[in-house]
């Protein structure tokens with residue numbers, strides 16, 4: 001199986017369209033979406049529709065659940081909370097219905113798909129340090145777990161002795177005696193100081209994974225955010241990639 005894994009589109013239609021075009025160009029037939037289709041950006045309904053239409057499997061992110069009151073926004077920072085309030089007003093009944101139907105985790109072949117963490121996906125914890133990743137390997141059985149949530153693309157492996165480390169190559173080979181947690185980065189709001197949209201390609205035929213980065217029309221996405229009256233910082237951060 002060969003598949004594209006996308007995450008954290010965050011209602012950024014410009015970034016999503018470029019990513020989907022690239023996926024089509026590479027003739028990848030399967031797309032898996034790791035959630036946070038909405039929040040922050042100006043096109044929530046369009047992004048929900050496109051993600052669900054194009055993806056074979058989609059899991060819920062914390063912003064998806066917040067937009068339909070399934071997650072309390074008390075833990076959200078003020079800007080994220082304001083964006084969710086705006087999203088709730090904009091959300092179509094069809095969009096809300098689609099978000100309500102999402103599961104927290106999905107499995108396909110030897111892959112686990114989850115937005116935040118395998119251990120407790122509903123807690124929406126962040127895996128930031130190597131130690132954070134290391135603890136999670138005991139809480140799933142699959143060979144590879146794909147996650148999003150932090151908006152920072154990174155891959156960590158654990159060998160069969162329990163030793164964990166960062167994967168430093170891109171693309172990188174899937175090694176027989178290793179398991180992996182791969183954060184695919186964010187399509188619509190990257191936070192690794194690189195403003196380009198991020199997604200991953202899983203190639204189960206050739207045993208490799210690659211993080212892809214793509215330029216998109218950042219000024220247009222920024223302009224839409226400002227026109228909608230969303231917080232200016234949400235436009236600024238797209239260009240900064242943080």
Ligand SMILES: [Fe+2]
Pocket residue numbers: 008010036061063149150151
């Ligand atoms: Fe997110």
